[in-house]
Amino acid sequence: MNFACMSFVIMAITVLFSATSFAAAPIKIGALFAVTGPAAFLGEPERNTAKMVVDEINKAGGVKGRKLELVVYDTTGDATKAVQLATKLIKDDKVVAIIGPSTTGETMAVIPVAEKEQVPLISCSAGSKITDPVKKWVFKTAQNDALAVGRIYEHLQKTKQTSVSILTVSDGFGASGREQLKSQAAKYGITIVSDDTYGPKDTDMTAQLTKIRGSHSHAIICWGTNPGPALVAKNVRQLGIKTPLFMSHGVSSKKFIELAGEAAEGVKLPSGKVLVCDLLPKTESQKKSLVSFVKDYQNHYKAEGDHFGGHAWDAVMLLKNAIEHGGDKPSSIRDQLERTTNFCGIGGTFTYSAQDHAGLRKDAFVLVEIKNKDWVIVK
């Protein structure tokens, strides 16, 4: 390379770099999602949504004239990796806040890092222990299992179905659900007459269901994520069990109806409102956010937006509001997040306080029933 050419290159590089320094530096936000691996059904829509929302905020002029920059890492659902990546986000990328991770296990592992480095963490996972007890720097957007359980039990109490059989998957999601189902039962006057589990990779649950059939309970509650619950629904039908079947919010997606087919008919489950946003009354305060999220997601990814993506939507928007009200310092973002009141998001209406970093009420869930391969709101 001759001298003239070299000097041109150097000049070009100088110009390129100086050009960026004229505009205000973007505000860096970190994101940890399980985009691949077993929890990819959570991480993928979350990443897609987070990217979409940040793009849109930037297109509309950013926050206080500054652009947002999203740094996303894939944790593959691995807690060790999540911790390493969280440290990398804070130390190398110097982000002001972190969104994610996608699963409760990863979040619990990342919490000590966020607390030590004093960077706000808005988790997209559901486990209630994330914000109970309250940790100074940790918030979450996914609805607690406790709220979903409460929704089902409320319905059972109203319809006087007081004895239930529970069938939960033997992973983190199922264990947490099982704990909530057992601890809240007494409060609603419900007795659990049979308590069984199945493995996440099991292919036949007729043995457990035969046992449940013998227990003559008023209702069966199955707690798991696809594909297990679809098999449970099929097995229930095969065994000719007429007991009403309830599922968790873990299967509140069209995929469940597709997998379980005919067997899904009549199954009831608590679900975030995003699934039924078209059916909600106009007076519903969340309706505007919900409809715009679903429409945007449809335009961007040609797929239906689900509540998993919604958790990321809520996290980015909460963060945006916090930066708008305060500044881009981690400590002021944290303080502003805690002051969030009545923010109508996708997961529900958020009101954080010093005592509550989960921010949602039972009305975050609606009870839906599957009829003719579609959702119907149970009144």
Add this chain to the structure above:
Amino acid sequence: MQFDQILQYVLSGFSTGAIYALIGIGFSIIYNATGIINFAQGEFVMLGGLLTLSCLQIFNLPLWAAIPCAVSASTVVGILFERLAIRPLRQPTPINLVIITIGGSILIRGLAMLVWGKDTHSIPAFSGDAPIAIGGATILPQHLWILAITLIIILANKLYFYHTISGKAMRACAYNRRAAGLVGIDVRRMVLFSFIISSAMGAVAGIIVAPLTMTAYDVGVMLGLKGFCAAIIGGMSSGISTVIGGLILGVLESLGAGLISSGYKDAIAFIILLLILFIRPQGLFGKADSERV
């Protein structure tokens, strides 16, 4: 404890056991011809199910046409696997081969994830899903299909191994590779044959269970392990004892889940596996090898 409850456990056990048996036989055929345990066997089960799905949805074939297509496609994968991964090996020691099959299984699973995505898919049942009542218990028409197809495959196996030249040649390889080679049997060809048969059988197993269990890129792992258990109980025979092994495993799992605790369902299978390996490594029904000095 009511009688119809027990009956249901046993019937459920039989139907899952038949699946384990079919996969187990695939393990033992390759083991007998080559002396290796093909840990990629479970992946052929997965391929059978997912290829059928593609034939149904992308090429819009009817089910009766989709099944042979899927079986032949998986068989081609089996042939490629043998040609590209097993045959070129310079030092075919058992441990090398076993590690290669594990690697192959991870590769096939990874490719399947890229092709079909991470979602679970369902395939329609062969003849409806109205349950059939037997006594106080119920089974699905698909369970009958599984039992019938397993039976047919076992009979066909029996015919092949005892009444055809190439079947007999394969058994000769199983007894003594070197001697088989000396009397003019092309041992390498027999190895290829064994991969063809077992990948086709794995695919059939995957197809007939898919309507019940649904299918995804990672179903091969657990089904493969359970099939391996069945084969170990049956002493790695390619005949009736592996079938009995599978059925025993299925029934014990189902009874264990129903009567003891559903949490221990998988543990039961692996405890049996370990016990058999410790106490009767030749299988429940096998005679111990006697070494002639």
